[in-house]
Amino acid sequence: MSIKLDSKVPEGELSQKWMNYRSKMPLVAPNNKRRIEIIVVGTGLAGASAAATLGELGYKVKCFTFHDSPRRAHSIAAQGGINAAKNYQNDGDSVYRLFYDTIKGGDYRSREANVHRLAEVSTDIIDQCVAQGVPFAREYGGLLANRSFGGVQVSRTFYARGQTGQQLLLGAYQALSRQIASGAVQMYNRHEMHDLVVIDGKARGIIVRNLLTGKLERFAAHCVVLASGGYGNVYYLSTNAMGSNVSASWRAVKRGALMANPCYTQIHPTCIPVSGDYQSKLTLMSESLRNDGRVWVPKEMSDVEAIRNGSLRPEDLPEEKRDYYLERRYPAFGNLVPRDVASRAAKAACDEGKGVNKSGLAVFLDFADAIERYGKSEALKNGIKNPDKATITKLGEGVVEAKYGNLFEMYEKITGENPYKTPMMIYPAVHYTMGGLWVDYNLETNVSGLFALGECNFSDHGANRLGASALMQGLADGYFVIPYTIGTFLSKEIRTPAISTDHPAFASAENETRARLEKLINIKGKQTVEAFHRKLGLIMWEYCGMSRNAEGLKKAKKLLQDLRAEYWSDVLVPGEIDEFNPELDKAFRVADFMELGEMMVEDALNREESCGGHFREEYQTEDGEALRRDDEFTYVAAWEWNDNTDSILHKEPLVFENVELKTRSYK
Amino acid sequence: MSWFSQFLKSSIGKKLIMSLTGLFLVLFLVVHLSGNLQLLSDDGGESFNMYTKFMTSNPLIKTISYVTYFLILLHTIQGIMIWRQNRGARASRYAVSSTKHTTFASRNMGALGTIILIFLLLHMYQFWLQMKIDATEMVVYGDYEPVKDLYALVAVAFKQPLYVIIYVLSMIVIAFHLRHGFQSAFQTLGLNHIKYNGVIRFLGNAIAILIPLGFAFIPVFFYLFR
Amino acid sequence: MKLTLKIWRQKNNSTPGKFESYQVQANEHMSFLEMLDVLNQDLIESGKDPVAFEHDCREGICGACGVVIDGQPHGLLKGTTTCQLHMRFFKDGDTVTIEPFRAQGFPVIKDLVVDRSSFDRIIQAGGFISVNTGQAQDGNAIPVEKEDSDASMDAAACIGCGACVAACPNASAMLFTSAKVSHLALLPQGEVENEKRVANMVKQMDLEGFGNCSNTYACEAECPKEISVENIARLNRLYFKSSLASE
Known part of the structure; x- marks a missing residue:
C-alpha cells in the first residue's frame, strides 16, 4: 500500500499563503452547518477552543474527555507563558521573527508554511484571550506585560503569574461551557475514545467507553477532530499528568493514520529529580529559573561523595571546587542555552559520576550568586551603606522571592529543602512530544475527515519546541485554524445525511474494542499495570531518552517486543469491564504506549542524525554537539503501523524556501 | 413581585433576611438594655416602671414592638429553615471533622439560637405575659396614673438563684451568637473591605461582650445587693 | 514508616459505605498519593479491590485530587492540594482517616471519588464572557488597572477542586461561585454581563443542593489556592444589585 503525503501547502509567497488560502477556502453555509456533526476528542487548549469555536459557527459538536470535567486537561499545568508577535515592547519583534525563531528553535525540521501561519495568528490569540477575561499580567499603566523566554532575543511572552496554562485553559473552558449551555456542544465527560470508525475511507465516528459505567458507546459524525495531547507518559516518569495518554491518537494510527517524527521528545532540563522507585511523576520547575540560577556539579569526586552521604553541605563547597559546566562549555549563552542542550549537558555530568543526589542523577541549580547580586543592588537602592552579609542576603532573598517565590515554595513542599539556603537539585525530565499524528496544512491526517490539533499533531515545532510555544500552538489550531480548514472537508x-451508528463499521469496531478489553481483564496474570508501565518507562528512558545510539535502540526494540508479549500474558487487571474501573482504563492506555514505544525506537533508529530533542551519539561534533545531516534527513518521517512487521516509513520532504539551514551554536 | 419572592428564596436572599433582622435585633438589644439599666437606679423602681409604662403605651413604640416580635419570628423561622437545609446539604457526615479553622460560634449558630429562643420564651412568660394578663400589682407615683409594678416582679425573679444562673448563662450564649452574627451580617451584606474589616470586627466583639455583660450584671446585682 | 489507614469504601452511590483499615509501608519522601499507590499495588496483587481516588496532574493545578484527611480537605498543610502533601508530615505509627468530599452536591461515585459536575453546571450557567472567536479587539485597547487585574487573577486561581464545599460545615459552594464571579466582574470585559451572570450562577448553585453560606470561613482556610472570602462579599453585593436594582 502506498500513501502519498501531500502537505497541501498553498502556493504563493510565504507571508501571503494563509491569508489568500483563507479567503478562497470553500465554506459551509449556516443552514448546512446546523446539520453537520463534528466529534472533538479532548478538551485541552486545542480541543476546548476548537469545540467552542465550531459550536459558535453553528456546527453540531460532540466533545469528549476522559476527565471528570473539561477543565482538568493537562494544558492547565503550563507555567511560563504564551508567545505572540505583538511587538508591544517595541523591541523589534515581528511575525517573521517569531516564525524564524520557531523554525530555528525546531532545528529546521518543521514545515515553513505551518509555522508562519502560527506566527501570524499568534496576535489574534492574545486579543481573543483578553476578551474572554484571561487575567494576563499588566503594567501599572494598565497595558499587557511581557517577559522573555529561552532561545530568543525579544520579549514576547504573555503570562498570568506562573499559571498561564491554567488561565488560558479556563478561558477556553468557559467559552466551551457557554456553547454547552446553548446546546451547540454536547459534552461527554468521563468518556474515553477507544477506537476510530472509518467508513469508506473517511473518519465517521468513534467508539467510547463510558468510564463511569464501563459501557461501550458509539458516536457518529461527519468528521472527527482529535486534540488528545502528547505521549510523554510512554516514559512513565514525565511532567505529564498521570492520565495523559496516546490512546486516542494511537487508535487512529491503528486505523491507518500516520505517526510523524515520534522520536522527537523534549526533555526539560529543570525538573525535581527522582527521589525513589515509588515515584509516580516528575515536577517541572519553570525555565525562567535559569535566568538567575547557576548550574554546577563538584569538580572532585571526593566532594561528590561527601555531598551524597551528607557529610558536606553543597553551600559550603568553595567556589573553586565547583564546575559551572554550562558556563564553561557555552560561554556565550551560559546557563541560558536551549532546553535540549542544557539537558544533555546535565546527563553528561551525571554520566561522569558527578550526580549529586543518592541516585547520582541530579545537578545543582544555585541562587546564592543571584541573592548576593540582588541584595547588593537593593541595598544600594535603599541607601544602605556598607551593608553586612546578613542584610545583603535578606534583601536578595526578598528579590528572588518576588520573582520565583511560588516555585521555591513548590520545591520546598516536595523536597523539604529550603532553596534559599541550599542549592536546588534538578535533573532533566520528559516534558513535551514534538512528534504526533501527521497532518497536512489543513490539519487533516492522511485519513480523510480525521483532523489532529495541538500536541497530538506533529506540525509546528520540528525537532525541538521553544518555551511558551505549546500554548500558542494549541490555541492557534483550535481558535483560528481548524474553524476554517475543516471547511475544506x-x-x-x-x-x-447524518451518519448512522448502525453501520457495520461501528459494530465491528465496538466488537474489537470489547474483545481487547475482555482479553486484558481475563489475563489475570501476576504483575500490575503500573509495574509494566514502569518497566516500559525504564526501557524508553535508557535507550530512547536524552541520547540514543543504534545498538541501544536495537536492543530496546527487542526488549519492548518481549515486554509487550509479557504484558499480554501476565498483566493483572482487577475488577470488571462494565463498571467504574480506573485500573482497566490504565491497562488500555499502557497497551497502546507499548506499541508506540516500538515505533519511537524505529523512528529514532532511522533518523541517523542529531537534531533538536533527538540526539544520536554516533552523530555529534568533536566537542559533543549535535550534528544534523540536512542532505539526507530534511524530511518528516511518517510511520504506518503494521501489526506483523516493522512500521513502514513514508517521507514528506521539507522544503525551505525562506530560511537558510544553519547549525545552531550557543558557544 | 415574583422577582422579589425569587430573591428572598435564593440562598443569598435568605441570608440577607438573617443579616438584616439580626442587625435590627442588635439594635433592639441596645434599647432594651438601656431601659433595663433603670432597674439599677435606687428609687424603688419608679423610673423603671414609668419607662415600662411609656414603652407599652406609646403608639409608635407599640408598633415597633410588634415589628420586633415579627422580626424575631422571621429570624427564627428563617434560621431553622437554613439550618435544616444546611444539614440536608451533607446527609453523610464526616467521621473526623476538623474545627481548626472555624470558631465555635460560627459552627453553632443554630444551636446557640435555639437556646436563645428557649430563654426568650421563658423570659416572655415570666415578665411580658404576667404584665399582659394583669398579674402585676399597680403602683402610683406622684400625680401620675397608676402603673404596673413590673419592678417588683423583676426584683422577685432576680432573687431566685436558679433564674439568675439561667439568665447569666443565656447571656453568655447571646454573647457567642452576637460575636459571629455581627460581623457575619456585614459579610452577608457584602461589606467586606480591608480598610473597614478591623473596625467591624472590633465593634462586633465590643457589642458581643458589652451588651450581654450589661444584661447579666443586673440580676447578679439584684441577687447580691437588693 | 508504617501507617494505619482508615479509608472510606463505597461501591457506588446507591450502596452505603463504611470504613476499612489498612496497613501501609511508606517513606517520608513519598507524596500522599504515592503512598496510596503503594497501598493499591498491594491490594491488586493480593486480589483485592484497589481504592478509587481521583488524581491527574499531581502538581497541584488540575484540581482533580482531593480527599479529606483527618477531617481536613487536602490534609493539614495550608495552601496545598492532596497531591502536594508529602509523607514527611506524618509519623511512624500514625492512624490516618481518609474520607471523600461529602456533600449532596458531590455524590460519591466510588470510594473517594465524587462527582463534581455540579461545578461545571454552575460555570455553564454564566461563568464566561459572551464573546465569539474572532470578535476581539486589540488586547491593549482596554487598559485594566493592575490592582484589578491582580485581584481578578487571585480569584481566577481557583482550581475547581471542591475543597471549599468539603470544608464548609454547610457544604456551601459560595467560595467557588464567588471566585468565578469575581474573576470576571473585576475586569472591564466581564463587567458588562455582571448582573445576568450573577443571577444565573447563583440560581444554578442553589439548584445543585449546596448549603447556605454562614460565614464560617472554613472554605478560605482550606482552599489550596487560598482564595479569599472577600469574593463572597463581592458576590453578595453583585447579587443584591442584580436582583433588586436591575431592570
Missing part, C-alpha cells in the same frame, strides 16, 4: 459533505 465538510464543504464536500453537505449532501451526506
Whole structure:
C-alpha cells in the first residue's frame, strides 16, 4: 500500500499563503452547518477552543474527555507563558521573527508554511484571550506585560503569574461551557475514545467507553477532530499528568493514520529529580529559573561523595571546587542555552559520576550568586551603606522571592529543602512530544475527515519546541485554524445525511474494542499495570531518552517486543469491564504506549542524525554537539503501523524556501 | 413581585433576611438594655416602671414592638429553615471533622439560637405575659396614673438563684451568637473591605461582650445587693 | 514508616459505605498519593479491590485530587492540594482517616471519588464572557488597572477542586461561585454581563443542593489556592444589585 503525503501547502509567497488560502477556502453555509456533526476528542487548549469555536459557527459538536470535567486537561499545568508577535515592547519583534525563531528553535525540521501561519495568528490569540477575561499580567499603566523566554532575543511572552496554562485553559473552558449551555456542544465527560470508525475511507465516528459505567458507546459524525495531547507518559516518569495518554491518537494510527517524527521528545532540563522507585511523576520547575540560577556539579569526586552521604553541605563547597559546566562549555549563552542542550549537558555530568543526589542523577541549580547580586543592588537602592552579609542576603532573598517565590515554595513542599539556603537539585525530565499524528496544512491526517490539533499533531515545532510555544500552538489550531480548514472537508459533505451508528463499521469496531478489553481483564496474570508501565518507562528512558545510539535502540526494540508479549500474558487487571474501573482504563492506555514505544525506537533508529530533542551519539561534533545531516534527513518521517512487521516509513520532504539551514551554536 | 419572592428564596436572599433582622435585633438589644439599666437606679423602681409604662403605651413604640416580635419570628423561622437545609446539604457526615479553622460560634449558630429562643420564651412568660394578663400589682407615683409594678416582679425573679444562673448563662450564649452574627451580617451584606474589616470586627466583639455583660450584671446585682 | 489507614469504601452511590483499615509501608519522601499507590499495588496483587481516588496532574493545578484527611480537605498543610502533601508530615505509627468530599452536591461515585459536575453546571450557567472567536479587539485597547487585574487573577486561581464545599460545615459552594464571579466582574470585559451572570450562577448553585453560606470561613482556610472570602462579599453585593436594582 502506498500513501502519498501531500502537505497541501498553498502556493504563493510565504507571508501571503494563509491569508489568500483563507479567503478562497470553500465554506459551509449556516443552514448546512446546523446539520453537520463534528466529534472533538479532548478538551485541552486545542480541543476546548476548537469545540467552542465550531459550536459558535453553528456546527453540531460532540466533545469528549476522559476527565471528570473539561477543565482538568493537562494544558492547565503550563507555567511560563504564551508567545505572540505583538511587538508591544517595541523591541523589534515581528511575525517573521517569531516564525524564524520557531523554525530555528525546531532545528529546521518543521514545515515553513505551518509555522508562519502560527506566527501570524499568534496576535489574534492574545486579543481573543483578553476578551474572554484571561487575567494576563499588566503594567501599572494598565497595558499587557511581557517577559522573555529561552532561545530568543525579544520579549514576547504573555503570562498570568506562573499559571498561564491554567488561565488560558479556563478561558477556553468557559467559552466551551457557554456553547454547552446553548446546546451547540454536547459534552461527554468521563468518556474515553477507544477506537476510530472509518467508513469508506473517511473518519465517521468513534467508539467510547463510558468510564463511569464501563459501557461501550458509539458516536457518529461527519468528521472527527482529535486534540488528545502528547505521549510523554510512554516514559512513565514525565511532567505529564498521570492520565495523559496516546490512546486516542494511537487508535487512529491503528486505523491507518500516520505517526510523524515520534522520536522527537523534549526533555526539560529543570525538573525535581527522582527521589525513589515509588515515584509516580516528575515536577517541572519553570525555565525562567535559569535566568538567575547557576548550574554546577563538584569538580572532585571526593566532594561528590561527601555531598551524597551528607557529610558536606553543597553551600559550603568553595567556589573553586565547583564546575559551572554550562558556563564553561557555552560561554556565550551560559546557563541560558536551549532546553535540549542544557539537558544533555546535565546527563553528561551525571554520566561522569558527578550526580549529586543518592541516585547520582541530579545537578545543582544555585541562587546564592543571584541573592548576593540582588541584595547588593537593593541595598544600594535603599541607601544602605556598607551593608553586612546578613542584610545583603535578606534583601536578595526578598528579590528572588518576588520573582520565583511560588516555585521555591513548590520545591520546598516536595523536597523539604529550603532553596534559599541550599542549592536546588534538578535533573532533566520528559516534558513535551514534538512528534504526533501527521497532518497536512489543513490539519487533516492522511485519513480523510480525521483532523489532529495541538500536541497530538506533529506540525509546528520540528525537532525541538521553544518555551511558551505549546500554548500558542494549541490555541492557534483550535481558535483560528481548524474553524476554517475543516471547511475544506465538510464543504464536500453537505449532501451526506447524518451518519448512522448502525453501520457495520461501528459494530465491528465496538466488537474489537470489547474483545481487547475482555482479553486484558481475563489475563489475570501476576504483575500490575503500573509495574509494566514502569518497566516500559525504564526501557524508553535508557535507550530512547536524552541520547540514543543504534545498538541501544536495537536492543530496546527487542526488549519492548518481549515486554509487550509479557504484558499480554501476565498483566493483572482487577475488577470488571462494565463498571467504574480506573485500573482497566490504565491497562488500555499502557497497551497502546507499548506499541508506540516500538515505533519511537524505529523512528529514532532511522533518523541517523542529531537534531533538536533527538540526539544520536554516533552523530555529534568533536566537542559533543549535535550534528544534523540536512542532505539526507530534511524530511518528516511518517510511520504506518503494521501489526506483523516493522512500521513502514513514508517521507514528506521539507522544503525551505525562506530560511537558510544553519547549525545552531550557543558557544 | 415574583422577582422579589425569587430573591428572598435564593440562598443569598435568605441570608440577607438573617443579616438584616439580626442587625435590627442588635439594635433592639441596645434599647432594651438601656431601659433595663433603670432597674439599677435606687428609687424603688419608679423610673423603671414609668419607662415600662411609656414603652407599652406609646403608639409608635407599640408598633415597633410588634415589628420586633415579627422580626424575631422571621429570624427564627428563617434560621431553622437554613439550618435544616444546611444539614440536608451533607446527609453523610464526616467521621473526623476538623474545627481548626472555624470558631465555635460560627459552627453553632443554630444551636446557640435555639437556646436563645428557649430563654426568650421563658423570659416572655415570666415578665411580658404576667404584665399582659394583669398579674402585676399597680403602683402610683406622684400625680401620675397608676402603673404596673413590673419592678417588683423583676426584683422577685432576680432573687431566685436558679433564674439568675439561667439568665447569666443565656447571656453568655447571646454573647457567642452576637460575636459571629455581627460581623457575619456585614459579610452577608457584602461589606467586606480591608480598610473597614478591623473596625467591624472590633465593634462586633465590643457589642458581643458589652451588651450581654450589661444584661447579666443586673440580676447578679439584684441577687447580691437588693 | 508504617501507617494505619482508615479509608472510606463505597461501591457506588446507591450502596452505603463504611470504613476499612489498612496497613501501609511508606517513606517520608513519598507524596500522599504515592503512598496510596503503594497501598493499591498491594491490594491488586493480593486480589483485592484497589481504592478509587481521583488524581491527574499531581502538581497541584488540575484540581482533580482531593480527599479529606483527618477531617481536613487536602490534609493539614495550608495552601496545598492532596497531591502536594508529602509523607514527611506524618509519623511512624500514625492512624490516618481518609474520607471523600461529602456533600449532596458531590455524590460519591466510588470510594473517594465524587462527582463534581455540579461545578461545571454552575460555570455553564454564566461563568464566561459572551464573546465569539474572532470578535476581539486589540488586547491593549482596554487598559485594566493592575490592582484589578491582580485581584481578578487571585480569584481566577481557583482550581475547581471542591475543597471549599468539603470544608464548609454547610457544604456551601459560595467560595467557588464567588471566585468565578469575581474573576470576571473585576475586569472591564466581564463587567458588562455582571448582573445576568450573577443571577444565573447563583440560581444554578442553589439548584445543585449546596448549603447556605454562614460565614464560617472554613472554605478560605482550606482552599489550596487560598482564595479569599472577600469574593463572597463581592458576590453578595453583585447579587443584591442584580436582583433588586436591575431592570
